[in-house]
Amino acid sequence: MTRTWRIGVAGLGTVGAGLLSFLAEKDGFAPQGGKAVVTGVSARSRSRPRPFDISGLPWFDDPVALAASPDIDIFVELVGGSDGPAKAAVEAALKAGKPVITANKALIAVHGAALAGLAEAQGVPLLFEAAVMGGTPAVKVVRESLVGEEIHSVAGILNGTCNYILSAMESSGRSFEEVLAEAQRLGYAESDPTMDVGGFDAAHKISILAALAFGCAPSFAAAEIEGIDQVALLDIQMAKDLGYRIKLIASAERSDAGVLVRVHPTLVALNHPLAQTGGVLNAMFIEGSRIGRIFIQGPGAGAGPTAAAVAADIADVMTGAQRPVFQRPALELKPFTPVDPARSTSRAYLRFLVKDEPGVIAAVSETLAEAGVSIESFLQKPVDGSDGVPIVLTTHAVAESVLTAAIDRIADLSSVLDRPRLMRIARS
Ligand SMILES: NC(=O)c1ccc[n+]([C@@H]2O[C@H](COP(=O)([O-])OP(=O)(O)OC[C@H]3O[C@@H](n4cnc5c(N)ncnc54)[C@H](OP(=O)(O)O)[C@@H]3O)[C@@H](O)[C@H]2O)c1
Incomplete structure (x- = not known):
C-alpha cells in the first residue's frame, strides 16, 4: 500500500x-x-x-x-x-x-x-x-557514489552569483560595481550581496564537501576566504591576454599535513572546463586515487x-x-587539521602600478629573484589617464610564504605605486 x-x-x-x-x-x-x-x-x-x-x-x-x-x-x-x-x-x-x-x-x-x-x-x-x-547532484555523489574512494581534492565554481558577475565583467567590459548592480536588478544577487561576493556562500559549500569527502566534521571557521569584490576589470583583461579567465574557485585539498579549505579568485587556463563554465552555472572537479578526475557541471540555484x-x-x-x-x-567525526596556507605552493599572478621611468622592471625582477621567486611571464599595458603603468607578472610555482615576503619587498620599492595584487593560478 x-x-x-x-x-x-x-x-x-x-x-x-x-x-x-x-x-x-x-x-x-x-x-x-x-x-x-x-x-x-x-x-x-x-x-x-x-x-x-x-x-x-x-x-x-x-x-x-x-x-x-x-x-x-x-x-x-x-x-x-x-x-x-x-x-x-x-x-x-x-x-x-x-x-x-x-x-x-x-x-x-x-x-x-x-x-x-x-x-x-x-x-x-x-x-x-x-x-x-x-x-546539480553533488552531495550524494561525494557521500554515496564515492564512499569507497580515497578523495584527494574537490574544487570548483560553487557560487553562481560570483560566476555571473565575473562572466559579465569580461563580456561587457563593465566594472564590478556596475555588473553587481545589474545582477541585483535581475535577481541574481541579493540586496546585501556580502554572502555571495565576499566568498562566504562558496565557503559554506566547500566546507560541506570537505566534510563529506574526507570524513571529518564540517569546519567553516577553518576556511580561508577571499571574495571577488577586489577583482578589477583590468585583472580580467590582463588575465585574458595571458590566456586565463578569473573564476572564484572553492577548493578542499587533503595532504599528509591536513586539509586546506579555501575560496579565492583564481586564474584558470582558457581551455580548462572551469574556465568554460560561464554565467550562473556551477561546476566541480573531484580527484581521487582510483577515479582520477570527475567533472560535474550544472545549475547551482533557482527555484526549479x-x-x-x-x-x-x-x-x-x-x-x-x-x-x-x-x-x-x-x-x-573529528575536525580536520587545517593546513597553514602559507605552506601551500602555486603559480601566481601579480599586478601592480609602477612609475613610468627606466629601471623599474629591473628593480622588480631583482627583488623577486633575491626573494626566490622565478618569473614565468611579464605583461605591461599602458592605461589612458593612469598615473602609472600597470604591470603583470606570472610566477613559477612558489610557496605562499615566499611570495608574500617578496610582495612586501616590492611594495617598498620607490618606483612601485601600490601594493601588488596577488591571485593564484590553477593547475591545469
Ligand atoms: N535560492 C536558491 O536558488 C537556493 C539554492 C540552493 C540553496 N538555497 C538555500 O535555500 C534556503 C532558502 O533560500 P531562498 O532563496 O528560498 O530564500 P528566500 O527566498 O529569502 O526565502 C526565505 C523564506 O524564509 C521565510 N522566513 C524568513 N524568516 C522566517 C522566520 N523567522 N520564520 C518563518 N519563516 C521565515 C521567508 O518568509 P516570507 O516569504 O514571509 O518573507 C521566506 O519565505 C537558504 O538556506 C538558501 O541558502 C537557495
Missing part, C-alpha cells in the same frame, strides 16, 4: 515556492512507493502574495511549532541562515524524531556535526542535497532545480535508506 508522507515546509521564498509548485504540479509526489502531501507551511508573512495558493494549507507562524507538529512526518527547512529560526526548527524536528531536509548550507557548514549527532542519535535522516550546487534536489531527498526518506549524515558516524 502507498504510504502518505505528510510534509511540513518552513520557508516559502524562492526554494519553498519552487517545492510547493513542484508538488502541486505532480499532485503530490509519489516515487519509491510513497506519496508526499504538504500538511503544514510556515513563513514570516502569511499575507504576502505567493506564486501558489496556500489558503488551504495549515499555517504556522512559528517554524519551530511546525517542526514539532504531530501532523507532519518530514520537516523541510527552506528559511536559511546558520542560526535563528532555521537552526531552532531543525533541532526541534530532529528531537521530535522527524527526518529533516534542508537546502541551508550555512546551517550545515557551521552546525553540521552537532546536527548529525542529534539526527543519528534519533535514528532519522538529515539530508541536504540542495545545499551544494542547487539542482533546487526544488528537484529537495524532492530527491524526500524520495530518499521514503525509501528508508539510512546512512551517516557525513561519511562516517557522527560520534567518530
Whole structure:
C-alpha cells in the first residue's frame, strides 16, 4: 500500500515556492512507493502574495511549532541562515524524531556535526542535497557514489552569483560595481550581496564537501576566504591576454599535513572546463586515487532545480535508506587539521602600478629573484589617464610564504605605486 508522507515546509521564498509548485504540479509526489502531501507551511508573512495558493494549507507562524507538529512526518527547512529560526526548527524536528531536509548550507557548514549527532542519535535522516550546487547532484555523489574512494581534492565554481558577475565583467567590459548592480536588478544577487561576493556562500559549500569527502566534521571557521569584490576589470583583461579567465574557485585539498579549505579568485587556463563554465552555472572537479578526475557541471540555484534536489531527498526518506549524515558516524567525526596556507605552493599572478621611468622592471625582477621567486611571464599595458603603468607578472610555482615576503619587498620599492595584487593560478 502507498504510504502518505505528510510534509511540513518552513520557508516559502524562492526554494519553498519552487517545492510547493513542484508538488502541486505532480499532485503530490509519489516515487519509491510513497506519496508526499504538504500538511503544514510556515513563513514570516502569511499575507504576502505567493506564486501558489496556500489558503488551504495549515499555517504556522512559528517554524519551530511546525517542526514539532504531530501532523507532519518530514520537516523541510527552506528559511536559511546558520542560526535563528532555521537552526531552532531543525533541532526541534530532529528531537521530535522527524527526518529533516534542508537546502541551508550555512546551517550545515557551521552546525553540521552537532546536527548529525542529534539526527543519528534519533535514528532519522538529515539530508541536504540542495545545499551544494542547487539542482546539480553533488552531495550524494561525494557521500554515496564515492564512499569507497580515497578523495584527494574537490574544487570548483560553487557560487553562481560570483560566476555571473565575473562572466559579465569580461563580456561587457563593465566594472564590478556596475555588473553587481545589474545582477541585483535581475535577481541574481541579493540586496546585501556580502554572502555571495565576499566568498562566504562558496565557503559554506566547500566546507560541506570537505566534510563529506574526507570524513571529518564540517569546519567553516577553518576556511580561508577571499571574495571577488577586489577583482578589477583590468585583472580580467590582463588575465585574458595571458590566456586565463578569473573564476572564484572553492577548493578542499587533503595532504599528509591536513586539509586546506579555501575560496579565492583564481586564474584558470582558457581551455580548462572551469574556465568554460560561464554565467550562473556551477561546476566541480573531484580527484581521487582510483577515479582520477570527475567533472560535474550544472545549475547551482533557482527555484526549479533546487526544488528537484529537495524532492530527491524526500524520495530518499521514503525509501528508508539510512546512512551517516557525513561519511562516517557522527560520534567518530573529528575536525580536520587545517593546513597553514602559507605552506601551500602555486603559480601566481601579480599586478601592480609602477612609475613610468627606466629601471623599474629591473628593480622588480631583482627583488623577486633575491626573494626566490622565478618569473614565468611579464605583461605591461599602458592605461589612458593612469598615473602609472600597470604591470603583470606570472610566477613559477612558489610557496605562499615566499611570495608574500617578496610582495612586501616590492611594495617598498620607490618606483612601485601600490601594493601588488596577488591571485593564484590553477593547475591545469
Ligand atoms: N535560492 C536558491 O536558488 C537556493 C539554492 C540552493 C540553496 N538555497 C538555500 O535555500 C534556503 C532558502 O533560500 P531562498 O532563496 O528560498 O530564500 P528566500 O527566498 O529569502 O526565502 C526565505 C523564506 O524564509 C521565510 N522566513 C524568513 N524568516 C522566517 C522566520 N523567522 N520564520 C518563518 N519563516 C521565515 C521567508 O518568509 P516570507 O516569504 O514571509 O518573507 C521566506 O519565505 C537558504 O538556506 C538558501 O541558502 C537557495
